Amino acid sequence: MKQPTNEEILHLLIEESGLQRQQVAQTIALLNEGATVPFIARYRKEATGDLDEVQIRQLQERLSYHKELIERRQTILKSIDEQGKLTPELRRRIAAARQKTELEDLYLPFKPRRRTKALIARERGLESLAEQLLAATGAGAELERLAVPFVNPERDVADTAAALEGAGHILAERFAEDADARALVRELTWQQGQFCSKTARGKEGTVSKYEMYYDFSELLRQIPSHRMLAMRRGEKEEILRLSVEAPEEDILQRLRGLLIPQGNRFRDWLQSVVADAYQRLIAPSIEVELRLQAKKSADEEAIRVFAENLRNLLLAAPVDSRRVLGIDPGLRTGSKLAAVDETGRFLEHVTIYPHTGRGQIEPAKREVLRLVEAHRIEMIAIGSGTAGREMDQFVRRSLKDADKQLPVVMISEAGASIYSASDIAREEFPDLDLTVRGAISIARRLQDPLAELVKVDPKSIGVGQYQHDVSQSALQKALDDVVESCVNYVGIDLNTASWALLSFVSGIGESLGKAIVRYRDENGRFVRREQLLEVTRFGRKAFEQAAGFLRIRNAEQPLDNTAVHPERYPLVARIAADVGLSLPQLIAEPAVLDKLDLKSYLSEEVGLLTLRDIVAELKKPGRDPRETFVTTSFREDVMEVKDLKEGMLLNGVVTNVAAFGAFVDIGVHQDGLVHISQLADRFVKDPNEVVKVGQQVQVRVLSVDLQRQRIGLSMKVDVPAKGAGKHVQLQKRESAQVKSSQPTTDLASALEKSGFRVKKRK
Structure with missing residues (x-):
């Protein structure tokens, strides 16, 4: 099969995006060469005309769509041509199709057929009658008389009524396969159709979380994502019955004008055929198609909300390098305390029972203060789950009694239990109990939310809307894109990052991430970026894609702790030489950079966009783009x-x-x-x-x-x-999904009705 040409796809993308030819062409070329989206957006601004990650990902998605569209078009053209039915007009319309639905509409009459009523009628010799009825104009034989020659009991055509019925089936199928007719029905149904929800048969009067949808309708094109997904879930649970009510009279009137030839003397009969074509053949398939389209739109919105929430969660402000005591609060089983150093390295853990009786309060207080003293703790992180506020008050009282002032922060523990039982946690802490791993994770979440949260499946973090009802493949891709974007936006410390964090760096992935950690364990810390090339299977392409996003503190080369890409080191060295300074001096005296004539450093590969980025990095080397951490304090008199x-x-x-x-x-x-x-x-x-x-x-x-x-x-x-x-x-943040059989007065039901997963706390 002929492969789609780059020129065809390029033309489509330019037409669709409104971007310049060079922007689209160079972005496609970079993607085809295996460059990642973060790399292209950060280090190839001149090539793309400064497209951001969102624009590049959109081009990437549409590139894939149009490749599939063109390949499908070629398959369809070949199929119709082999049938000997490919007319110049049909070829033109297929070539002009820009949507997959439009393409499939044109192909519909030529698809291999199952045994339909129309096919049976053709086998009975009634196609000629159908043609005569459709072409009949002016004066002539009556309808019944025209059908008489086609009566043939041996072929199961018992009388003229049977002959006319068969001819009607043939024409109804033809009308239903008309691309213009389907486009008309699709457009009118989408624009004016109502999405309706009723109680499923036998469920009338049932108390459920879907009661607001027992008699509900809304314009199909305007229905919000959370309502669409809620109703679809209700249908899946056999509580609701959903349908699309189209503007049938308007549609039939338009179809009659489109499909019935002017002056046809059997117009009344053909009108009934058009109605049959619409009601029996067109409407059901268009309803299915539009419901899927509405579901896809709802999915996209829900995924967008989830992705935006995840981005903000991942980019939450970290604390500077500080020793932290993490606390996973509990009641009967006690609260787990874990101390970690500035780099997140685990130091010690204990279990205390301050909420189980008066006799346990003083021993618990002594343990907290001992850990604070022994490990020079600078901040305390408390999980926000069960007994979280009680633990917060206990810790604050303990510190106050000992005349110590330390910041105490409540940390969301959503997904902490998932991490504790994960392979990553077992690799990190094979000898520790699950709950202790959870306390360590809480401490690390305070230190660096991004580094810790990447170890947890984003779907377990609890910031999604109907996440189990949307397309799982689309959701996973969107969330992976967000994590990748955040990790590369911030940049990571090559000497402290886990393999899980490294795996999201541009050009690395899980295998190379683990290889980097192995190299680090065997050879000690990295002192320069070029050492990455000594890592097993870490080649030049991976180095190109990854190096700029990896930081090395106190490196031999000062630029290794910046976002300046190694390919631009010679340029920075030239700048330093021109102002008569060494690299360390240039970084220490950023005011010098304000006097540079950047235009004197322009070249074919380096434009003002890249030069400005380099100057910004030299002024604030290794800067963290995330916001500054600020603690939040709740009112002490408000606990419940x-x-x-x-x-x-x-x-x-x-x-x-x-x-x-x-x-x-x-x-x-x-x-x-x-x-x-x-x-x-x-x-x-x-x-x-x-x-x-x-x-x-x-x-x-x-x-x-x-x-x-x-x-x-x-x-x-x-x-x-x-x-x-x-x-x-x-x-109510909890850890397990509530069963749908709970009554509407239940909080969980109310939440799910609004579009949220409800979880039980640990």
Whole structure:
């Protein structure tokens, strides 16, 4: 088969993206050479015209789509040509098709057929009658009389009614396979169709979390992602019955004008054939197609929200190199404490029982203070799960009694239990209990959220919306892209990074990541980037793609601790020589760089974009682009939902962002919901414009429902008077999905109705 040409695809991508030919052509060339998206975006700005990662990934996706489209087009052309039915007009229309659906519509009449009513009618010799009926204009024989010659009991055509029925089936199939007719139905149904939800047969009156959808309809093209996915889940659980109600009368009128020839004397009969074609053949297939399209759109939005939340979580501010005591709080089984040094190296662990009885409080206090003293602890990280606030108060009291002042931080432990039982955790700490591994992970999450969270499947972190209902392959790719983007945006320390973190660096992957760690274990720390070439199977291409994203502190070459790529070291050396300084002196005196005439360093490969990046790196070598860490303190007199009062002002941390608002941790074991209408004193279309996961916010309590454990919050400066506003859902962070059979009064059901997975705490 002829392969799609680069020129064909290039033309399509330019037409679709609106970008310059050179931008698209060079980006495609780099992708085809095996360059990664982060590498292209960071180190090939001149080639791409400064396209960012999002634009490059879009080109990458559309490149794949158009390759598939062109290959499918060639297959279709070959198939129709072999049937001897490829007309010049059909070839032109197939060549002009830009969408896979359009292509398949054109191919539909020529596909191998199953045994349909139309095929049976053809076998009975009724195709000629169908042609005559469609072509009949002016005066002539009556309908019944025209059918008489085709009556043949031996071929199961008993009378004229049977003959006309068979002819109708032939024409109905022809109409249903008309590409223009299908496009018309598709467009009208998408624009005007209602997506309807009813109670499934036999489930009338059933109490379920889907009650709001028992008699529900909304424009198909406007239905929000979370509602679409909720209803589809209800259908899957056989609680709901879903359908698309199209504007049938409008569609039939348009189809009659399109399919029935002007002046046909059997127009009334043909109208019934058109109706049969639509109702029996076109409408069901278009409904399936559009439901899949709507599902795909809902998936994309849910995945976008998940990816944005994950990005903000991964890029949360780290703390500077500090010794941390991590605490995984518990009740009956005790709380696990683990101390780690500045690099995250495990030092010691103990178990304390401060919540099981008065006799255990003093011994627990002594252990906390002993660990703080013995390991020169500078910060304490406490998991936000069961007994988290109680542990927070206990630790603060213990430090106060000992006249010690240390920052105490609550850390989300979502996914910590998943990490504790993972292969990565077993490799790191083969001799430690799962719960101790969890405490270490909590400490490390405070030190560097990115480095620790990459060890956990993003789907376990708990910031997704209907994550099990969307396309798993699309979700996995999007989340992998986000992790890769974040890791390379920040850059990583080559001498401390785990193989899991290294695996997301441009050009490396899991195998090379493990090889780097083995080399480091056997040979000691890296002192220069070029040593990577000594790692087994680490070739020049991998070095090109990865080197700029790897940092070496106190390296022999000062530039090895910057984002300056090794291929530009000679250029930096030339700059240093021109100003009469050594490299260390140049980095130590950044003011010199402001006087440079950058244009004097331009070349075919290096433009102003790259030169400005180099200067920025030299001014702040090894800088971390993430925000500065700031601690959050919850009110000490607010521990549980019952402590809340309407009108209270509280500090909180955004834990999840959805299309309808944001969930905020205010320190009461339950997260309140700031509805989208309460996010700001202005209209907000997308909550991500206002808040992000991990952001510290101040909220006012709007409503508290103790029975249903729901909290309504507002971030508005001007909020309704006390008692105003509806109760809104609350998110309870737990570790296992709640069964769908729970009643609607259950918190979990209310949450799932809003589009969230509900997890039980450890």
